[in-house]
Amino acid sequence: xxxxxxxxxxxxxAREVQQxxxxxxxxxxxxxxxxxxxxxxxxxxxxxxxxxxxPPQPPQSGVDRSAxxxxxxxxxxxxxxxxxxxxREIIFDAVWEQRKYTNRQSLTAIxxxxxxxxxxxxxxxxxxxxxxxxxxxxARRCVTSSSGSSSDSSDCCNLFVDEIGRVYxxxxxxxxxxxxxxxxxxxxxxxxxxxxRGGVRLDKYVTPAGSTKKKVLGYMDTGSAIGGFAAAxxxxxxxxxxxxxxxxxxxxxxxxxxxxxxxxxxxxxxxxDRSQHEQSINVxxxxxxxxxxxxxxxxxxxxxxGATTALTTATNAGREVGAITQMTVNGMNISSIVVSGTGVxxxxxxxxxxxxxxxxxxxxxxxxxxxxLVLLTHSVYNFKxxxxxxxxxxxxxxSGYRETLSRNQRRAFDKAxxxxxxxxxxxxxxxxxxxxxxxxxxxxxxxxxxKINKNLNQEGVRYSFASDGQGILLNGEVQTTxxxxxxxVQHSQGQNILGQVSQPIPASxxxxxxxxxxxxxxxxRLIGPLPTSQPRQEPSTYAAGVFVLELSxxxxxGVLFVLENYGQIIFEHVIxxxxxxxxxxxxxxxxxxxxxxxxLRLTKTFMDTMLEDLTxxxxxxxxxxxxxxxxxKQVLENYRNRTYQxxxxxxxxxxxxxxxxxxxxxxxxxxGLVQKCSTCVGYFSICPL
Numbered sequence: 001x002x003x004x005x006x007x008x009x010x011x012x013x014a015r016e017v018q019q020x021x022x023x024x025x026x027x028x029x030x031x032x033x034x035x036x037x038x039x040x041x042x043x044x045x046x047x048x049x050x051x052x053x054x055p056p057q058p059p060q061s062g063v064d065r066s067a068x069x070x071x072x073x074x075x076x077x078x079x080x081x082x083x084x085x086x087x088r089e090i091i092f093d094a095v096w097e098q099r100k101y102t103n104r105q106s107l108t109a110i111x112x113x114x115x116x117x118x119x120x121x122x123x124x125x126x127x128x129x130x131x132x133x134x135x136x137x138x139a140r141r142c143v144t145s146s147s148g149s150s151s152d153s154s155d156c157c158n159l160f161v162d163e164i165g166r167v168y169x170x171x172x173x174x175x176x177x178x179x180x181x182x183x184x185x186x187x188x189x190x191x192x193x194x195x196x197r198g199g200v201r202l203d204k205y206v207t208p209a210g211s212t213k214k215k216v217l218g219y220m221d222t223g224s225a226i227g228g229f230a231a232a233x234x235x236x237x238x239x240x241x242x243x244x245x246x247x248x249x250x251x252x253x254x255x256x257x258x259x260x261x262x263x264x265x266x267x268x269x270x271x272x273d274r275s276q277h278e279q280s281i282n283v284x285x286x287x288x289x290x291x292x293x294x295x296x297x298x299x300x301x302x303x304x305x306g307a308t309t310a311l312t313t314a315t316n317a318g319r320e321v322g323a324i325t326q327m328t329v330n331g332m333n334i335s336s337i338v339v340s341g342t343g344v345x346x347x348x349x350x351x352x353x354x355x356x357x358x359x360x361x362x363x364x365x366x367x368x369x370x371x372x373l374v375l376l377t378h379s380v381y382n383f384k385x386x387x388x389x390x391x392x393x394x395x396x397x398x399s400g401y402r403e404t405l406s407r408n409q410r411r412a413f414d415k416a417x418x419x420x421x422x423x424x425x426x427x428x429x430x431x432x433x434x435x436x437x438x439x440x441x442x443x444x445x446x447x448x449x450x451k452i453n454k455n456l457n458q459e460g461v462r463y464s465f466a467s468d469g470q471g472i473l474l475n476g477e478v479q480t481t482x483x484x485x486x487x488x489v490q491h492s493q494g495q496n497i498l499g500q501v502s503q504p505i506p507a508s509x510x511x512x513x514x515x516x517x518x519x520x521x522x523x524x525r526l527i528g529p530l531p532t533s534q535p536r537q538e539p540s541t542y543a544a545g546v547f548v549l550e551l552s553x554x555x556x557x558g559v560l561f562v563l564e565n566y567g568q569i570i571f572e573h574v575i576x577x578x579x580x581x582x583x584x585x586x587x588x589x590x591x592x593x594x595x596x597x598x599x600l601r602l603t604k605t606f607m608d609t610m611l612e613d614l615t616x617x618x619x620x621x622x623x624x625x626x627x628x629x630x631x632x633k634q635v636l637e638n639y640r641n642r643t644y645q646x647x648x649x650x651x652x653x654x655x656x657x658x659x660x661x662x663x664x665x666x667x668x669x670x671x672g673l674v675q676k677c678s679t680c681v682g683y684f685s686i687c688p689l
Contacts, residue, residue, distance in 0.1 A: 011129070012129065013126060013127050013128065013129055014114045014116060014125060014126050014127070014128050014129075014131050014186045015126040015127070015186070015199070015200075015202065017112075017114060017131075017133075018112070018114065018186060018187075018188065018200050018202055019199050019200045021111070021112050021188075021193065021200075022188065022193040022194070022195055022199075022200035023195070025109065025110060025111070025193050026188075026192075026193030026194060026195055026200075027195075028194075028195055029194050029195070029196070031109075031153060031154070031192055032109055032193070033107040033108065033109055033140060034106075034107070034108055034109060035105060035106070035107055036105070036106040036108075037104075037105055037106075038099065038104045038105065038106075040106075041092075041096060044092060044095065044096065044106065044108075045088070045092060047110075048088040048091055048092055049088065051110075051135050052084050052087055052088050052091075053084075054080070054081045054084055055077050055080050055081070058070075058073060058074075058077070087163075087164075087165075090164070090165035091137070091161065091163065091164075091165050093165070094161045094165040094166075094167050094278060094279075095108060095137050095139065095161050097167075097278065097689070098139040098141075098159050098161070098167070099689060100686050100687055100688070100689055101139070101140065101141045101142075101159070101684050101685070101686065102139075102140055103687055104687060104689060106139075107139060107140040108137050108138060108139045108140075109137070109138045109192075109193075110135055110136070110137060110138075111135075111136050111138055111187070111188050111191055111192075111193060112133055112134065112135055112136070113133075113134045113135075113136055113180065113185050113186070113187045114131040114132070114133055114134075114185070114186040114187075115131055115132045115134065115180050115181055115183040115184070115185050115186075115207060116128040116130065116131045116183050116184045116185075116186060117130065117131070117132070117181065117182065117183040118130050119184065120184065120206075122184055122204040122205070122206070123204075125184045125186055125204055126186060126202065126204070131183075131186070132181065132183075134162070134163055134180060135163055136160055136161065136162050136163070136174075136191070137160065137161040138158050138159070138160055138191050138192070139158065139159040139160075139161065140153050140158060140159070141153075141156070141157045141158055141159045141169070141170075141677075141682075141684055142156035142157045142158075142677045142680055142682025142683060142684045143156060143682055143683060143684070144156060144681060144682055144683075145683065153682065155680065155681055155682075156677070156680045156681065156682035157169060157170040157171075157677055157679055157680045157682060157684075158170065158171065158191060158192070160174045160191060162174075162178060162179065164179060164279075165279060166178075166179060166277040166278070166279055167277050167278035167279075168277060169276075169679075170679055170680070171190045171191045172679075174191065175203075175205050176208065177208060177273070177277070178207065178208060179208075179209070180207040180208075180209060181207065181209055182207060182209040182210035182214075183206075183207055183209075183210055184204055184205065184206055184207070184210070185203075185204065185205050185206075185207050186202055186203075186204055187202065187203050187204075187205070188200065188201065188202065188203070189201035189202060189203050190203065218363055220262070221266065221363040221364065221366075221367045222363055222366075224258075224259045224262045224263065224367055224370070224371075225259075225363065225366045225367045225369075225370040226370075227255050227258070227259045227370075228255075228259035228260070228263070228367070228370030228371055228373065228374040229370050229373065229374075230255070231255040231259060231374045232370070232373045232374040232376075232377045236377050257302065257305060259370060259371060259374055260297075260298050260301055260302060260371045260374055260375050261298065261302060262367075262371075263294055263298060263367050263368055263370065263371030264294060264295055264297075264298025264299060264302065264371065265298075266294075266364065266367060267290075267291040267292075267294030267295045267298065267364075267368060267371075268291075268294075268295050270291045270364065271288065271291045271292065271295060274287075274288060274291070286350060289346060290343075290346060290347065290350060290364075290365065290368050291368070293339065293342060293343040293346055293347075293368070293372065294343065294368040294371060294372070296339050296343075297336070297339045297340040297342075297343040297371070297372050297375055298371060298375070300332060300335050300336045300339050300340075301336045301339070301340055301375035303332055303336075305336075324590075324636060334575070334576060334579050334623065334625050334626065335626060336375065337376065337575075338575070338623060338626070340372050340373075340375035340376040341372075341376050343368065343369075343371075343372030343375075343376075344369065344372045344373050344376050346372075347365065347368055347369030347372055347373075348369065350365060351365060351366075351369065405446060406447075408446070408447060408450045409446035409447055409450065410446075411450060411453075412446040412447070412449040412450040412453065413446050415449075415453070415462075415463070416446075416449065416463055416464055416465055416472065417465070419462050419463065419464040420464040420465045422464075423464055423476055423506050444482075444483075445472075445481065445482035445483065446482070448482040448483055448485070448486035449463060449472075449482050449485075449486075451486060451490065452485065452486050452489045452490055455489045455490070455498075456489075456498075459498050459501075460504065460505065461474050461475055461498060461501055461505075462474070462475060462505050463485075464476065466479050472485070474497070474498070474501050475501050475503050475504065475505055475506060476503065476506040477501055477502065477503045478497065478500045478501050480497050484497065485497050485498075539568075539572070541572060542571060542572070542574075543574055543575055543576065543577060544577060545577030545578070546571050546574045546577045546580070547571070548577075549563060549571065549574070549577055549580060549581060549584075550563055550564045550568070550571045551563075551564060554584055554585075554588050554596075555588070556587075556588045556591070556592075556593040556596045557592060557593045558593075559593040561593075561596065561597060561600075563584075563600075566600045566601065566603070566604050567604045567608070569604065569607050569608060569611075570600075570603060570604055570607065570624050571624070573607065573611070573622070573623055573624040573627075574623065574624045574625065575623045575624075575625065576623075576625065579625050580624060580625050580628075583625060583628055583629060583632070587599065587632065592644075594644050595635070595644060595647070598644070598647065598648065599628070599631055599632055599635060600628075602631050602651065602654065602655065603624065603627055603628045603631055605651075605655065606627055606631065606655055606658060606659075607624070607627060609655075610655065610659050611627070614659065614662050614663070622662060627658065630658045630661055630662075631654060631658055634654045634657050634658060635647060635654065638654075638657075639654075
């Protein structure tokens, strides 16, 4: 900052300089204020111009300079002027805002903080002759009388606004959380210039940047950033088809998630800190935007990772995962890629701009970029739709168990598994298999089934896994165990179990497909492009596979819907054709035709009327999948048991709720009205400005 001047080799000590400031800005033991009315804002602007001075115009003659040198110097000068103007505006806004405590009149005073960097002993820093100088505004907040008419602020809280526009609610908070450079600060006692018999009263403190805690935090930031970059390299290598072992990928995932979690926490703490010090936390602010992207990317990315793990765990346990849960996981995974990608782009751009502008690149900048990069790379590498995760997890679980069986046991297992899928369908059938695998006490049961396989074929009976994980089903009707069935058939012991079977072999499930132990089987309600569709060129802006979807149709309860009738804007903003297809297929399977049509038309309306405004405010790319999912979620959560007409009547409410959700990324803060100060003996009131 231009206003922070470093003074080295001075003939005057830090105490002598502060004594001069006290004699100029203080008066004995009194607390001095500068009073400005709400119409005198220009005076404060002039003060700030004196504190933060622009570089003078270089001489036009007398110096031999080339045209290139002149142009370079002018460019540097113009940038300095622009930076100074921005800094003055930030400080002005912060100081002028404090009039809310003094009935719209500004009561402030300027103090100066000297930071000594070549001496660590607080008892000797007053004699140092090397220090930097930092201006701070003090503003009145509390008064001693509860009536509000007193002007006495002795022993009360004062507000402090530093050179970067941070607002501190009292002196203790300033000492503990300021952004001064590492060193020992020499300041007027409690931020007020008071002159006693021994001269100005001074306080000396080690600045937060020089504390052990801050240094350790810096090491942790650096270590976490390095770990994040290293973890990001592994999936990048895998995406480039380089050989990466499973254990290495697992370790990289654990390190990456740990780094992302740490960065998310740090970004959240930074946002809270900015809010507490009345700094902008709007996404339009460059620093705040980086923190917000760090928080959102971390929360969404870690949430998506957790949801995916939960989905895999549920499938391994044989629990059925509903369509809504699958769509939720899909939405979280897609959102993770979008938000973390935005974080990477924002972080890279910020670093480039800072380097070009000559600004300092902080450890937090690198940490946030590292976290966004590791979340993006791992999300892209691991991205799979929920249906794919379920199928692959089930396949892996079943295949792993199958490999533990003997040859004869495997034959019996395969027969039971295929019959289960044939009767129950691919997804539910696999879950029934997993439940039985998890509950089966002994593999001997498959030996029993293998021994009586011929007898069962002669009787026209097929066995499958029971849905509750307890035993087997004969022709989908009679539930028993393999041991009891073998005892009955081979040794005529116990009940005549085959005699209880009265139903023929059940028909195949409509979506059974074929059991694949090492692959994925999917069912879809989508129909490819109709023969009557008009051929046209694929737009260059479409993502891969989106154009085919636009030309496709969907059958819902016997009603055919042509997707291109919902407008091109829907397909222009699809970022992943597979995820969009999954959402459409899920809607087709679970919604009535009129509701399906309503949600797609509502998606088009939202994107036609609200998308541009939201994008300009949030500066995020909002995908069709995200909009469609949010509208679907609103309808299912709030209007599930309502009539179609009722849902139609609340179109505006649905659109507004979805808009509010996206706007939630653009935070706002507010201040409540209180009377008694919680940290001092004084009272204060807040008035609207």
